[in-house]
Amino acid sequence: MKLHIFIVNVFMLIGMLQAAPVRPFADETLFTEAIQAKNADEFFMRFGYMKNITTRTRHVNKAVKRKEAIRKFQQFNGMNITGELDEETIEKIKQPRCGVADFNESSRDRPLQFNAPGYKWSRKTITWKVTGYTNQIPNATQRSAFKSALKKWSDVTPLIFENTEGYPDIEILFARGNHGDGSHNAFDGPGRVLAHAFYPTDGDTHFDDDETWIFRSGTGTDLEVVAAHEFGHALGLGHSQNTESLMAPFYKRMDIGWKLHQDDITGIQSLYGVPEDQLSAPLPSPSNTSSGINNKLIYNIRYIITAIIVYRYILEMLIML
Numbered sequence: 001m002k003l004h005i006f007i008v009n010v011f012m013l014i015g016m017l018q019a020a021p022v023r024p025f026a027d028e029t030l031f032t033e034a035i036q037a038k039n040a041d042e043f044f045m046r047f048g049y050m051k052n053i054t055t056r057t058r059h060v061n062k063a064v065k066r067k068e069a070i071r072k073f074q075q076f077n078g079m080n081i082t083g084e085l086d087e088e089t090i091e092k093i094k095q096p097r098c099g100v101a102d103f104n105e106s107s108r109d110r111p112l113q114f115n116a117p118g119y120k121w122s123r124k125t126i127t128w129k130v131t132g133y134t135n136q137i138p139n140a141t142q143r144s145a146f147k148s149a150l151k152k153w154s155d156v157t158p159l160i161f162e163n164t165e166g167y168p169d170i171e172i173l174f175a176r177g178n179h180g181d182g183s184h185n186a187f188d189g190p191g192r193v194l195a196h197a198f199y200p201t202d203g204d205t206h207f208d209d210d211e212t213w214i215f216r217s218g219t220g221t222d223l224e225v226v227a228a229h230e231f232g233h234a235l236g237l238g239h240s241q242n243t244e245s246l247m248a249p250f251y252k253r254m255d256i257g258w259k260l261h262q263d264d265i266t267g268i269q270s271l272y273g274v275p276e277d278q279l280s281a282p283l284p285s286p287s288n289t290s291s292g293i294n295n296k297l298i299y300n301i302r303y304i305i306t307a308i309i310v311y312r313y314i315l316e317m318l319i320m321l
């Protein structure tokens, strides 16, 4: 009977349970635990905490993998590390979040880095365009939300964002369910996954139209906050382990006038640097003798290091010969 649970579609079972006056399972606790474990497995696989397991994976291995995944999840999200599917962990799993994975499934333990090389735009001006609006809020309001979300990033980098009528770098759209970028990216109805975005040089950013979207006031999910988070991905940032940062995977309601966390700023500046007006200010003047000496010293050290590297390289080449 218990094995049965893993074979039959869970959601169908939940539906049956709610409808049936007599519950078909004698041990309700075991049933609930099995459901939670299966849902948790799906969650951990989906977000890169656990390698894909199948019905053919042995039960013992599943338990071990699940425990590892739970610990990894708890650590990444600043929770007590128990390795158990405790109340707090189950609650966290149910929270609304971004659809981008927290870890890269294909490279086992490495979290997606801020400064993952290759994931950045090579030019300063990046264009955007909304190709599919939601009809929940006015079109102009949606553009305002996106503009102000992008400004969070352009305020701390040399990047310039331009709304274009032509072919954009960042294509923004709202969609429901499976929307043409693979079944694992399909949106999931209200709650859970809110949006996702693709790293540069793709940059496309999609929002789940089954959420209730708001702009700054009302009851629902704030478009500006989620958009700013997703644009972080579209610019090359992964998820942050700092639970206070914008780039943490779970949604947080923010106060009006909210600012990026220092963790987000450090991340984006590691990719694009500081704004140009901030660049010119702290440059040391060459007439300052003490810093002049420092520069000379640094230059000499660099020269020596380069010389050593070149020397070693030549030596290795000779050895190979």
Ligand SMILES: *[C@@H]1O[C@H](CO)[C@@H](O)[C@H](O)[C@H]1NC(C)=O
Pocket (backbone or CB within 6 Å): 042, 045, 046, 052, 053
């Ligand atoms: C697991 O892998 C199989 C085949 O590789 C794939 O069809 C399936 O969608 C994957 N499941 C998840 C949850 O990633």
Ligand SMILES: *[C@@H]1O[C@H](CO)[C@@H](O)[C@H](O)[C@H]1NC(C)=O
Pocket (backbone or CB within 6 Å): 078, 079, 080, 088
């Ligand atoms: C960790 O557990 C303690 C005691 O069970 C609890 O008071 C605390 O809130 C937990 N910490 C977090 C981050 O949830």
Ligand SMILES: *[C@@H]1O[C@H](CO)[C@@H](O)[C@H](O)[C@H]1NC(C)=O
Pocket (backbone or CB within 6 Å): 104, 105, 106, 107, 112, 116
């Ligand atoms: C995941 O890792 C693989 C191999 O290391 C790499 O090719 C791929 O680009 C990575 N994907 C992401 C989203 O980081």
Ligand SMILES: *[C@@H]1O[C@H](CO)[C@@H](O)[C@H](O)[C@H]1NC(C)=O
Pocket (backbone or CB within 6 Å): 133, 138, 139
């Ligand atoms: C919003 O934009 C879409 C697509 O451009 C358009 O079809 C729709 O009529 C617009 N809605 C309003 C209220 O202008």
Ligand SMILES: *[C@@H]1O[C@H](CO)[C@@H](O)[C@H](O)[C@H]1NC(C)=O
Pocket (backbone or CB within 6 Å): 285, 287, 288, 289, 290, 291
């Ligand atoms: C030279 O640099 C030192 C510290 O690096 C600073 O205190 C001093 O004001 C500078 N002098 C000039 C002339 O810029």
Ligand SMILES: [Zn+2]
Pocket (backbone or CB within 6 Å): 098, 099, 100, 229, 230, 233, 239, 248, 249
């Ligand atoms: Zn995200």
Ligand SMILES: [Zn+2]
Pocket (backbone or CB within 6 Å): 179, 181, 185, 196, 206
């Ligand atoms: Zn999508």
